[in-house]
Amino acid sequence: MRSKVILRVLICVIVFVLLFICLQRLLMPKYTREAEEGRLTAEYYGSDKNHDVLFIGDCEVYENISPVTLWREYGISSYVRGSPQQLIWHSYYMLEDALRYETPKIVVFNVLSMKYGEPQNEAYNRLALDGMRLSSTKINAIKASMKSEESLMSYIFPILRFHSRWNELNSDDLKYMFCSPPQLSVAGYLMRVDCRPLKTDPPVGHQLMDYSFADICWEYLEKIRTLCEENGAKLVLMKAPTVAPYWYAEWDSQIVEYANKHGLAYYNFLNSVAEIGIDYTADTYDEGQHLNVWGAEKLSSFFGKELASLGAPDRRGEADYEQSWAKLCERYDEVKQYQQDILEQTGTITGFPVPD
Amino acid sequence: MKKTLLILLLAAAVCLMAACNSGENESKPEPASTEVSGNTAEHTPTGYLFESNGVTFGVGSAAADVIDKLGAQTGEPYTSNSCAFNGKDTVYYFGSFEVSANDETGDFVIYSVYLKDDSVSTKEGAYIGMTPEEVKAIYGEPAESSDGGFSYVKEGMKLNFFLKDGAVSAISYYVNN
Amino acid sequence: MGFVSVWFLLFCAAAVLLYYVLPKKWQWPLLLTASCAFYASYDLRYFGFIAVTTVSVYFAACKISQLRAKQNAYLQEHPELGKDEKKAYKAKTKKKTWAWLITCLLLNFGILFALKYINFFIGNINAIISIFIESKIPTFDKLLLPLGISYYTFKTAGYIIDVYFGRYEAERNIFKVALFTSFFPTLLNGPIDRFPLTAPTLFSEHSWDEKRARFALQRILWGYFKKVVIADRLVVAVIAIVSDPEKYPGVMVAFGALLYAAELYCDFTGGIDITIGVANLFGVEVSENFLRPFFSKNxxxxxxxxxxxxxxxxxxxxxxxxxxxxxxxxLTKFAKNKFxxxxxxxxxxxxxxxxxxxxxxxxxxxxxxxxxxxxxxxxxxxxxxxxxxxxxxxxxxxxxxxxxxxxxxxxxxxxNAIMCCLRLFDCYKDVPTTFKAFGSMFTKPSFNMLNGTTLLDLGLTAADYAIAFAGILLIFAVSMIQRRGSVREMIDKKGFAFRLAVFALLFAVIIVFGAYGLGYDSNSFIYSKF
Structure with missing residues (x-):
């Protein structure tokens, strides 16, 4: 009798837990039709954790750096760990999370996020953090990122946030309930093959009252530097060659000073546009805000030389690397061709279309 | 029992009469009145206003009502998109000033007007090149002040005066978040 | 932490686990510890007030019982005393016990008055004074309103009054009095329990009872269904209607009153279901506070x-x-003589x-x-x-x-129509607005406002209305069935698989359709501000 009761209790617990899990999996947004970048964080876990260079930052890295180009030209194995408007504390915890799986030799941080000293909105927090595997790093990331109206529990049990999606469910929610949607990025890089040229001079930023970065940003930059040091990784700072958001000279000088103080390499690619060969009438898909694949390949080709000089090893010829990068290169070419076909057929590209 | 029924019937009759009158008394939503004087934009702007080409507007005005009336643009507008979402932010260039609009609130509204040189002034007469004292003589003591400039807050917007070398180097109207 | 939070569920789970794992003699002290922790999670500053109430009631009750025991002992020891002497002695004791009672009641109701009513009282005095002179008595800013003050003040007042009237002896253990005062499931929305009803199960030792626990969990689920799926959903529309009476007159006032009736019922009874369910998990019996009130005939x-x-x-x-x-x-005698x-x-x-x-x-x-x-x-x-x-x-x-x-x-x-009309006073911001809204039902019926566009303008979607309506129908059906007996017993008789299916479905409905999370304020149980 007692064992019957225990069995029933066990069955109840299992049924309720399974029900909870299934409902959560059903109602979590799959980011297949909107805000596709929400898949980026989780895609990292499917990669072979054999990266010598890790890029962290916002769309200025994941849309402007092509790891496949770095591999093809320099044998550099890299990954871009980014998310939309990734704030510096997101970047820190993304790095800490990645370091649980691998130890890169170089970590490249894009400094644009130094301008954001406060959580921006819940949506960007979600896009960055929901895909992270549950760990103490994720808990700390949530606590550092949460806006006042958010709750920790809604990140640990995302159904508490997304349950109201029940009347927005579509076939993808059912299709990808227990499996991942098609790989959106290639080693963390999101590709666009189309072009929308910059038609005017690059926009100039308005004068600001105060050019100083928030204390919290300096705190996290220092944490990133220390974390890299503790893990034997070289921290490299970069600023992507994009015309918006505007990167003020006053901001740049602070980064230069910090880099000099700590002996860090800092590459402001805005100063090397001509040298890189970027043409804002051909190498951008949104008037210079992000590079398209042609611009990303140019930048990566240029940057790769620097990374190699900083000690990024050439892994060509090593069997494991050749195997995993062969697949990635194939996927890269596949995505490029797929988008070019769409462009040819329809004349326009929306989002980041990829083949299944 | 008869008395009770009679009372109920009377009460029902009163209710019916009230219902019959409802056609006259019911409130129908009326179109919001719009003040249109001269070339003032349809949206009634609040806070500090800016005038150019006979158009008076402020932050919060619908971009569609204002931009085409401000005269010839001196360059292609620049549109940037928000990451991951469909938000748009456009800067319109009018030589001495720029107007920025975005759709953060759902409608495409102006959130900033940026004055770049002394050929334009605020509606109250402040312009680039003035000293802080001259500006304060017009607007009074600012709500916020720092080394980089000072700001006046009014009805959900800020009027910013940026300083360089002791003089106003730029002026902006901005939504106060 | 409010009822509608994961932390509360985890807190209860941890408390229940410890309750049945620890030695039985530690059970009620654990409940006291948990109640203190629950109270502290709201605001540590509240502790002072509930502590004053607990200590004052404890001491006053003990004193009263002591005086009465002393009186009884004295009278027993002195059988030779005459009737008048006994009467005089009893009167003296009564004077002392009365003093203790009144002091305790004045203290605790005084605290309640000071924190909850002083500004209202001063406001009214100022309104009268302003007819004659300019000056105003200042009101108090930032007054704390300790959690459950109305509930525990009344609960303890009932306790000490009962002790005064000799209905039972005072509890000699201050910590038990503290637990009676602050038992955490009852802090947010009652019930206002009586000591002799609660004490036997509150302080006794309990073994794990699978059926009791199962019924308790089912009741908790039902409470969350009412609170989270229906009440928290409807409150959006209620607030939209009552906060803009100019925009929503006439038939919308009646519609708002109906929505409010459903919302209030689901919020309050949902909270009580959770309260009783959680208490039952510990084997503690707590009074029922509702008995299908909308079926009342007068x-x-x-x-x-x-x-x-x-x-x-x-x-x-x-x-x-x-x-x-x-x-x-x-006065009765005077009226009889006169009228x-x-x-x-x-x-x-x-x-x-x-x-x-x-x-x-x-x-x-x-x-x-x-x-x-x-x-x-x-x-x-x-x-x-x-x-x-x-x-x-x-x-x-x-x-x-x-x-x-x-x-x-x-x-x-x-x-129900009369109660809906009376409840309009609950909804609108002041008396004139309430009367105006009520009057508009007859002077400005605006029947044409009851259309899809207006209803969807209240902050609810068509799906929200459908869910709320289906939920209300379900509650009605359950209430009808309940008239024949316990619904949980009926479900129990259908077997394990049926029972599991019903409550798993209820659980899924709460999780998916609940009006909680970002954009909802789950802590505002209507009655928790008392």
Whole structure:
């Protein structure tokens, strides 16, 4: 009798837990039709954790750096760990999370996020953090990122946030309930093959009252530097060659000073546009805000030389690397061709279309 | 029992009469009145206003009502998109000033007007090149002040005066978040 | 932490686990610890107030019991004392015990008054003064309102009054008194329990009872369903209607009143279900506070079914004592001499009813809205009593009508219509606005406003209305079934698989359709601000 009761209790617990899990999996947004970048964080876990260079930052890295180009030209194995408007504390915890799986030799941080000293909105927090595997790093990331109206529990049990999606469910929610949607990025890089040229001079930023970065940003930059040091990784700072958001000279000088103080390499690619060969009438898909694949390949080709000089090893010829990068290169070419076909057929590209 | 029924019937009759009158008394939503004087934009702007080409507007005005009336643009507008979402932010260039609009609130509204040189002034007469004292003589003591400039807050917007070398180097109207 | 939070569920789970793992003698101390932790999670500053109440009530009750025991011992030791001497001795003891009682009640009700009513009181004084002179008495800013102060003040007042009247001995363990005062499931929305009803199960040792635990969890689920799926969903539309009476007059006032009735019922009874369910998990019995009130056929019955413990508290500690109070008896005698037996019969009832409903209204909130709401209830009940001869004549002519479904339905609809009208005082921001809104139902019916566009303008989608309506139908069906017996027992009899399916579905409905999370404020149980 007692064992019957225990069995029933066990069955109840299992049924309720399974029900909870299934409902959560059903109602979590799959980011297949909107805000596709929400898949980026989780895609990292499917990669072979054999990266010598890790890029962290916002769309200025994941849309402007092509790891496949770095591999093809320099044998550099890299990954871009980014998310939309990734704030510096997101970047820190993304790095800490990645370091649980691998130890890169170089970590490249894009400094644009130094301008954001406060959580921006819940949506960007979600896009960055929901895909992270549950760990103490994720808990700390949530606590550092949460806006006042958010709750920790809604990140640990995302159904508490997304349950109201029940009347927005579509076939993808059912299709990808227990499996991942098609790989959106290639080693963390999101590709666009189309072009929308910059038609005017690059926009100039308005004068600001105060050019100083928030204390919290300096705190996290220092944490990133220390974390890299503790893990034997070289921290490299970069600023992507994009015309918006505007990167003020006053901001740049602070980064230069910090880099000099700590002996860090800092590459402001805005100063090397001509040298890189970027043409804002051909190498951008949104008037210079992000590079398209042609611009990303140019930048990566240029940057790769620097990374190699900083000690990024050439892994060509090593069997494991050749195997995993062969697949990635194939996927890269596949995505490029797929988008070019769409462009040819329809004349326009929306989002980041990829083949299944 | 008869008395009770009679009372109920009377009460029902009163209710019916009230219902019959409802056609006259019911409130129908009326179109919001719009003040249109001269070339003032349809949206009634609040806070500090800016005038150019006979158009008076402020932050919060619908971009569609204002931009085409401000005269010839001196360059292609620049549109940037928000990451991951469909938000748009456009800067319109009018030589001495720029107007920025975005759709953060759902409608495409102006959130900033940026004055770049002394050929334009605020509606109250402040312009680039003035000293802080001259500006304060017009607007009074600012709500916020720092080394980089000072700001006046009014009805959900800020009027910013940026300083360089002791003089106003730029002026902006901005939504106060 | 409110009821609708994962932290509360985890907290309860941890408390239940410890409760049955630890030695049984530590069970009630664990409940006290958990109650303190729960209270502290709101605001540590509240502790001072509940501690003062606990300590004052404990000491006063012990003193009263001590004095009475001393009196009994003395009288037993001195059988030779005459009747007058015994009377005098008893009178002396009574004076002392009365002093302890009054001091304790004044202290605790004084705290309640100071924190909850002082600004209302000062506001009214200022309104009167301003007729004559300019100056105003300043009100107090930032007054704390400790969690559950209305509930625990009344609970402990009932306790000490009972001890004073010798209904039971004072509890000698201060920590048990503390637990009775602060038992955490009852802090947010009652019930206002009586010590002898709660104490036996609150302080006794409990073994794990699978069926009791199962029924408790089922009740908790049902409570969350009502609170989170229906009440928290409807409140959006209610607030939209009542916060803009100019925009939503006439039929929208009636619609808002109906929504509010459903929302209030689901919020309050949902909270009580969670309270009783959580208490039952620990084996603690807590009074029922609702008994299908919307099935009431008259107002008096309604108040025997709605917020039962508040009603019985006021009946036992306000109404009956007032009816038999010396000043009221004097007034009754005066009325009899002046106006006859009819008037004399009415005096105690009228006086006690007016005071009772004034206090009931004030208990609900420090504003004239609530007081007028109370007075409105009083008026309807007294009028109903005055019409008793008319009803008697009617029923004499139609002896079987009470059993006819159409008559019962009419009575239920009438009762609910009256209560909906009275509840308008709850909703609108002040008395003039309430009357204006009520009047607009007749002067500006605006029937055409009851259309899809207007309804969807209230902050709810068509899907929200569908869910709320389906939920209300389900609650109605369950209430109908409940009239025949315990619904949980009926489900239990259907077998394990059926039971599991029903409650798994209920769980899924709460998780998916619940109006919680970003954009919802789950902590605002309507009654938790008391």
């Amino acid at each position: 107002i008096a019955e309604y108040w025997r079914r709605w917020h039962i413990t508040l009603g019985t508290w006021f009946k036992d500690y306000t109404f009956y004592p007032l009816c038999t109070a010396k000043p009221v008896m004097k 006859g037996a009819g008037a004399a019969k009415r005096v105690p009832i009228y006086v006690a009813s007016i005071v009772l409903w004034f206090c009931t209204g004030a208990w609900h909130g420090a504003s004239w809205n609530f007081i007028l709401w109370g007075m409105g209830n009083c008026f309807v009940i007294l009028v109903s009593q005055e019409l008793t001869p008319l009803y008697k004549r009617f029923h004499a002519k139609h002896p079987d009508i009470d059993n006819k479904w159409y008559y019962k339905t009419m009575c239920i609809v009438r009762t």
